Amino acid sequence: MFSLGYFLQQTMNGVILGCIYALLALGMTMVYGILRLINFAHGALITLGAFFTYFVLVRFGFPLVAAIFLVLGFGGLMGLVLDIVAYRKLRGGPEVALLITSLGFYTFIENFMKMVVSPQPYAFKAPSYLTTIFKTSFLTFRTIDIFVIGASVVIMWCFHLFIKKTKMGIAMRATAENLEVASIMGIEINRVISVAFVLGSALAAFTGFMWGAKYGQISYDMGFLTGVKAFVAVVIGGVGSIPGAMVGGFVLGLAEILSTAFLPTSFSEYRDGMVFAILILVLLIKPSGIMGVKEEVRV
Amino acid sequence: MWLLKIENLTVKYGVIPAVRNVSLEVQEGQIVALLGANGAGKTTILKTIMGVTRPAEGNIYYQGTNINFFSPPQRVRLGITLVPEGRGIFNRLSVEENLFLGAYHRSDREGIEKDLSRVYSLFPRLQERKEQVAGTLSGGEQQMLALGRGLMSRPILMLLDEPSLGLAPLLVRELYAFITNIRQEGVTILLVEQNATMALKVCDYAYLLETGKVKVQGKADEVQSQEDVKKAYLGG
Numbered sequence: 001m002f003s004l005g006y007f008l009q010q011t012m013n014g015v016i017l018g019c020i021y022a023l024l025a026l027g028m029t030m031v032y033g034i035l036r037l038i039n040f041a042h043g044a045l046i047t048l049g050a051f052f053t054y055f056v057l058v059r060f061g062f063p064l065v066a067a068i069f070l071v072l073g074f075g076g077l078m079g080l081v082l083d084i085v086a087y088r089k090l091r092g093g094p095e096v097a098l099l100i101t102s103l104g105f106y107t108f109i110e111n112f113m114k115m116v117v118s119p120q121p122y123a124f125k126a127p128s129y130l131t132t133i134f135k136t137s138f139l140t141f142r143t144i145d146i147f148v149i150g151a152s153v154v155i156m157w158c159f160h161l162f163i164k165k166t167k168m169g170i171a172m173r174a175t176a177e178n179l180e181v182a183s184i185m186g187i188e189i190n191r192v193i194s195v196a197f198v199l200g201s202a203l204a205a206f207t208g209f210m211w212g213a214k215y216g217q218i219s220y221d222m223g224f225l226t227g228v229k230a231f232v233a234v235v236i237g238g239v240g241s242i243p244g245a246m247v248g249g250f251v252l253g254l255a256e257i258l259s260t261a262f263l264p265t266s267f268s269e270y271r272d273g274m275v276f277a278i279l280i281l282v283l284l285i286k287p288s289g290i291m292g293v294k295e296e297v298r299v
Numbered sequence: 300m301w302l303l304k305i306e307n308l309t310v311k312y313g314v315i316p317a318v319r320n321v322s323l324e325v326q327e328g329q330i331v332a333l334l335g336a337n338g339a340g341k342t343t344i345l346k347t348i349m350g351v352t353r354p355a356e357g358n359i360y361y362q363g364t365n366i367n368f369f370s371p372p373q374r375v376r377l378g379i380t381l382v383p384e385g386r387g388i389f390n391r392l393s394v395e396e397n398l399f400l401g402a403y404h405r406s407d408r409e410g411i412e413k414d415l416s417r418v419y420s421l422f423p424r425l426q427e428r429k430e431q432v433a434g435t436l437s438g439g440e441q442q443m444l445a446l447g448r449g450l451m452s453r454p455i456l457m458l459l460d461e462p463s464l465g466l467a468p469l470l471v472r473e474l475y476a477f478i479t480n481i482r483q484e485g486v487t488i489l490l491v492e493q494n495a496t497m498a499l500k501v502c503d504y505a506y507l508l509e510t511g512k513v514k515v516q517g518k519a520d521e522v523q524s525q526e527d528v529k530k531a532y533l534g535g
Contacts, residue, residue, distance in 0.1 A: 170396050171403065174389050181387040184349050186375035186404035186452070 002262065005138045010261040011254070016145055016214065018253025019152035023207050024230030025237065025245035026159060027200025033176035033240040034196055036095050040102040041082055042204050043227020044109035049075050049205025050124070050218040051117060057209075058125055068206070075205025079197040087197075088190065106224070113220035121219035124212035144213050151210070155203065156246060163242060168195055176240065229256075229275055236282045238292025247290055252278065302327045302456055302487050303348065308357035310343050316355070317343040319511040325456070330478065330488045332498040332519070334532060335508035341491040342384055344508075345458045348489070349381040350374050361456070376404050378455030382462065384491075386445040390434030394425055397433050397444055401451030411451070418447040421477070439470045446477065457481070459490045463497060475501050495532040499523045507532070 024042065031039045052074050057067040086105055090097045130144045163169040175182040175192045183189050211226070212218045229252065237248025252275060259274045260267070267274075282289065303325040310318040318340040325331045333341045346352040348359060350371040359366050366374060380401075388397050398418060402411045419426035422443040428436065433444060442462060449457055459478070463471045471494070479501055482488055492498035499505060505522045507515040515522055522528055 167399075167403070170392065170400065173392060174396075174400055177389050177391050178387065180351055181383060181389070182400075183371040184351060184375065184381050184383065184387075185400045185448075186372045187400070188370075188372050 006261070008138050009140065010257055012139060012141065012145065013261075014254035014257035015250065016148050016253070017257055018250035019148055020207050020210060020214075020226075020249075021230055021233045021253050022246045022249025023152055023155060023203050024226065025233040025249045026156070026242065027203045028230055029234045029237075029240060029242060029245040030172070030196045030200050032234065033242075034172070034179070034193055035087075035098060037087075037098045037102060038231060039200070040099075040227060041086075041105040041109075042102075042200065042230065043223035044106045045075055045078060045201045045204035045223070046208040046211065046226050047113055047218075047220060047223035048078060048109065049208030050212040050222060051113065051122075051208075052205065053209035054122060054124055054212060054218060057127065061127075064127070064129070067209070071205050071209050072202045076198040076202035078205070079199075079201025080194055082201070083194050083197040087193075091190075106227070110221055110224065117220060119220065121217050124216050124218050126213040126216070130213055144210075148210050148214055151206075155206075159199075159242075162199075168192070172196060225272065229272075232275055232279045236279060236289055238289030241289070241291045244289055244291035251290070300327045301325060302362060303489065304360040305344070305348070306358045306360070308344070308347065308359065309355045310340070310347050310352055311355045312343075317511055318347070320357070321508070321511070321513055322357075323506050323513065323516070325487060325489050326504070327487055328482070328485060329503040330482050330490060330501055332495075332502035332505040333489065333491045333508060334493075334495045334498060334505055334522075335514075336493065336532075338510070339508040340511040341508055342460055345381055345460050345489070345491055348374075348458060349379065351381075372404065375452060378453070379458065380449045380452045380454035380456070381458040382445045382449040382460060384460035384464065386441045388433045388436075388441055388444050388448070390432070392433055393430055394433055394436070394444060395429040397448050398425070398429075398451050401448035402453075404452065410453075414451050414453065418450055421450075422447055438465050439467070442466060442470075442474070446474075450481070454486055456487045456489065459488060461491055461493065463492065463494050471497060495528075 024046070028039055028042050031037055049071050053067055053071045056062045056070055057064070062070070082105060086101050087098060090101060126144060130142070130147065132143045134141055163173065171182065171187045172192050172195065174185065175187060175189060179189060211222070233248035233252045234245050235248070236251055237244030237246070255278050256271060256275055260271045301324045305321060305323045308318055308321045309316055321340070321344065333344060335341055343352060347354050350369055354367065361377060361379065366377070389400070398415060402414065405411055424440055425443055425447055428440070433441065436444060446462070462474055466474060475497055478488060478490070490498055490502060499519050499522060502519050505516065505519055506513050507522065507528060515525060515528055
């Protein structure tokens with residue numbers, strides 16, 4: 001039978017994956033809340049962030065703190081560029097145009113990376129201070145595991161403060177609820193949207209880094225499935241809800257790991273399928289998601 | 300002195316004109332009423348003044364400047380505030396957050412705090428419920444919140460869209476006392492109403508719209524005494 005240690009170990013793995021999904025879902029739900037856009041380009045930022053840190057941290061040997069700030073800055077900048085170059089011109093147009101553009105951007109980045117880096121996966125050899133192993137009687141973990149959990153908790157807490165307490169955070173919630181009324185309050189909608197893209201993209205790039213350091217392998221197409229799963233987390237948690245995105249991320253991460261860990265091994269091939277089975281299950285039981293609010297249809 | 304002047308304004312939704320060749324003036328310090336039935340184009344005019352809707356033709360002047368191409372936030376900074384129809388409050392935000400958003404374009408922290416306590420003294424109910432999510436307020440309280448939020452922007456010109464809609468008669472009377480009060484403090488008001496009787500009691504000048512055009516205009520008592528206005532809008 002499965003031991004307690006095995007259960008705890010797998011739960012920790014689930015929490016770590018949950019952290020990653022939660023951070024991604026956060027950025028996606030923020031953009032979705034305002035623009036009603038399922039931002040597939042979010043996945044591209046994971047790939048870009050992962051390779052960016054690969055070069056900065058592994059190849060050029062920058063210190064960890066510098067690499068973190070660089071990848072956050074790089075992601076944020078990419079988000080801003082994407083918003084200004086691609087999305088801003090489409091504002092006021094049909095929502096599907098935005099969706100297609102985000103898919104297009106993702107496809108472009110994926111193929112660009114395939115050409116520039118390699119169609120082969122890269123081994124992300126994290127510096128030794130991230131891979132030091134600790135053993136206790138129940139759990140075995142590495143520094144990176146602590147880092148992922150710690151960083152995610154800090155980021156989520158900061159994000160919570162930002163959205164609840166700051167002027168921009170309040171403006172962002174107002175814009176998500178009613179764009180027109182927000183603009184007659186004097187809120188510059190374009191600025192709010194840019195901030196959402198910058199923050200979301202910085203988080204996605206940072207997640208790419210964590211993914212690489214944790215799982216040790218990065219590839220030009222790593223962002224696609226991860227991005228889609230993050231969107232599944234958004235839907236499970238309740239579309240447009242920020243606490244929902246975090247809850248959805250954790251539920252999905254835990255479910256994915258635990259279902260693989262406790263089902264017979266022949267099921268482990270269906271790990272990705274599990275994610276979507278959970279999605280279907282949640283949608284059947286509570287279509288608005290775990291913490292979703294009913295939203296009025298926009299005219 | 301006019302504060303706001305609209306010249307030959309036409310606004311279209313697609314090809315359908317909602318407002319046709321409307322000209323109007325709002326004098327500084329006055330209450331001007333825009334009256335008319337549903338679909339007469341009243342709300343469209345307010346939205347166009349605010350910059351949310353774009354004019355197909357015509358010009359809007361404010362304090363002597365043509366503001367046709369100004370964005371809504373730019374207009375807010377010039378002192379124009381719209382209290383939207385159906386109150387347009389943010390249901391998922393707290394009462395106090397709603398009020399702070401009214402002062403979004405301002406950065407004078409002390410002034411904002413002062414205005415906040417002023418709004419709370421005008422509407423004590425809002426202070427009692429300041430932490431509450433605005434969606435849980437009653438209709439009357441939501442209206443107070445929308446008005447309070449409008450005041451938080453320190454408006455020069457306040458556009459009120461159907462403020463009495465859905466309010467109990469007693470509250471409507473209170474509301475109109477309030478409107479007269481803020482006018483006395485120097486705020487100019489453009490008031491859109493279906494409730495013509497009430498609006499004509501407080502306004503200085505009125506325009507009556509019918510299917511997008513100005514049908515009658517004049518001082519409040521002149522408009523009130525016109526026979527066809529009486530018949531159509533004042534119940535006899």
